[in-house]
Amino acid sequence: MEKVAIDDVETQNSPLGVHSLRKPVSSALGTEHFAMNYFELQPEESFSGGLHTHHDQEEVFYVMEGSVEFEVGLDRETVLVEAGEVIRFEPGEYQTGWNRGDEDVRGWALGAPGAQHDWDELESVVDCRECGEETPHATTINEEGRFAFTCNECGTSFSM
Structure with a gap:
């Protein structure tokens, strides 16, 4: 058994x-098969920063306070999730969630299986510097702790 106070989690x-x-x-608890991240988002902040998918993990978001606007799929359908509501994304489904309101958001991002993402199974939709349009990119973390993106269409890579 493990127990932690949210305030004590780094x-x-x-x-x-x-x-x-x-x-x-989930890191503080030492989970192996379940990911659990607590978030507080100020206006115009995001859970992830951009449209992405996890091919190996389904995700559930629970909004405790405030409301979150999710963009879903490559066509970016908009879905509003308000306090007390949850939304589920299956593996391979593109999504991103933003606080587009005037008040802070408190909520949870939950995922399974796995306590952490398998970076080989993560794709982000970003502007390709070679293709000149948004395309899915393989996404990793480089040695400097920054995101590294490689276009699935042309192979161009860059870091942010």
């Missing part, structure tokens, strides 16, 4: 600087 934010507070609770 904050580990995205290298993209897209949220003020992310606490990887």
